[in-house]
Amino acid sequence: MRRLLSAGLAIFAAAFLVAPPAAALALxxxxxxxxxxxxxxxxxxxYQPPAVPLTLRHINPVLVxxxxxxxxxxxxxxxxxPVAKNNVVPPSSVLGYLxxxxxxxxxxxxxxxxxxxxxxxxNPVLQNVPGFSATLLAPQHxxxPVAKNGVIPTxxxxxxxxxxxxxxxxHQPNPAMNLGLNLTQLNPVLTNQxxxxxxxxxxxxxxxxPVxxxxxxxxxxxxxxxxWIDLEKxxxxxxxxxxxxxxxxxxNPVLxxxxxxxxxxxGPAQLAVPVSKNGAVPPG
Numbered sequence: 001m002r003r004l005l006s007a008g009l010a011i012f013a014a015a016f017l018v019a020p021p022a023a024a025l026a027l028x029x030x031x032x033x034x035x036x037x038x039x040x041x042x043x044x045x046x047y048q049p050p051a052v053p054l055t056l057r058h059i060n061p062v063l064v065x066x067x068x069x070x071x072x073x074x075x076x077x078x079x080x081x082p083v084a085k086n087n088v089v090p091p092s093s094v095l096g097y098l099x100x101x102x103x104x105x106x107x108x109x110x111x112x113x114x115x116x117x118x119x120x121x122x123n124p125v126l127q128n129v130p131g132f133s134a135t136l137l138a139p140q141h142x143x144x145p146v147a148k149n150g151v152i153p154t155x156x157x158x159x160x161x162x163x164x165x166x167x168x169x170x171h172q173p174n175p176a177m178n179l180g181l182n183l184t185q186l187n188p189v190l191t192n193q194x195x196x197x198x199x200x201x202x203x204x205x206x207x208x209x210p211v212x213x214x215x216x217x218x219x220x221x222x223x224x225x226x227x228w229i230d231l232e233k234x235x236x237x238x239x240x241x242x243x244x245x246x247x248x249x250x251x252n253p254v255l256x257x258x259x260x261x262x263x264x265x266x267g268p269a270q271l272a273v274p275v276s277k278n279g280a281v282p283p284g
Contacts, residue, residue: 024156027221028094029284030228035122036090037098037229039080039272040183040236041105042265047076049106049258055214056142056167059227062277063209066113069167071142074107079246079265080143080272082186085125087196090186099186100153101161103143104248104261105168110139113169119207119232122274122282129179131275134171136207141168143208145251146261148189152251162251163218163226166208168233177201177234183271190244199238201271206233208272213254228282231272238268 056069080103084090090098113136120131143166152158184196208231212218218226248261276282 024154025096026093027160027225028097030225030282031284032091032094033097033225034228034230034274034282035124036094037101037231037274038083038085038123039101039103039231040083040268041078041080041233041270041272043267043269044076044079044263044265047261047263049073049076049261052255052258054142054254056165056211057214059210059212059223060230060277061227062117062280063113063115069110069139069211071108071110071139073142076104076106076261076263077141078105078143078269079103079248079263080105081190083183084186085123085181085183087182087184088125095186096153097157097160099188100157101164102146102148102187103164103166104146105141105143108139108142108167112138117207117277118279119275119277120279122276125181126273129177132173132175132204134173134204134207137170137172139167139169140206141208142166143168144255146248147251148187148246148248150247150249151189158251159219160222160225162253163216163222164229165211165213165216165252166229166231167211168206168208170205171207174203174205176203181271189246193244194241197239197241199236199268199271202235202237204232204234205270207231207275208233213252215254216252230275230277232275233270233272236268236271240267241265
């Protein structure tokens with residue numbers, strides 16, 4: 001097995017129900033991982049976490065020269081969970097990782113970037129959907145990794161997903177995709193609770209870009225993967241779901257001492273899909 005988790009994270013993981021032992025997964029390439037990372041973002045019941053101040057550093061090569069951003073966690077507004085589109089399931093080399101990427105999104109504020117970006121779709125299902133250019137504005141949400149109902153993956157997977165932090169910026173313009181898709185839940189907690197269903201993808205709202213929280217020591221090989229995770233959030237409409245009650249615990253070491261969060265997810269709000277910025281495509 002390649003590098004183990006640090007002792008602190010291993011102790012933290014012991015508080016959860018860990019998946020049955022299995023052979024360690026090889027670390028996928030950034031292109032393999034990012035291209036199939038699709039997240040459906042559900043509205044949640046309201047919750048205000050402790051007011052934790054955070055320093056965020058941009059880590060994607062296109063934005064790495066941006067100054068650090070100071071934010072404080074505000075209201076939780078979304079839970080984003082992994083899905084497959086149109087029955088195209090991610091390949092086995094990345095599915096074990098992607099099915100555990102659950103991100104809880106909190107309202108934040110910060111300065112405008114005002115940087116022009118050209119965005120292109122990376123997921124195979126959307127290869128024929130035109131990209132668009134937009135100007136990145138102020139951040140609106142910080143999405144951080146969580147576990148649902150105490151179920152977390154094995155340490156080799158945890159050491160990747162626990163370092164996925166995305167800062168979601170508003171942008172202009174906001175073009176519409178106007179495409180129908182079928183979504184299937186991938187995370188084991190939700191596969192039996194939310195059946196496959198159809199949604200209509202409409203307006204582009206936010207670009208979520210990878211950041212590193214102050215105090216988070218990301219292993220070098222993991223850093224080279226998570227720094228390429230850029231997700232564009234589109235509004236969606238679709239079939240209603242029965243509310244699902246969940247308990248969340250934070251996975252990133254910087255937020256590991258925050259209390260558990262009880263919530264219900266209600267209607268779908270957005271679909272986050274992988275994109276590249278300014279022609280900088282994830283390697284691999």
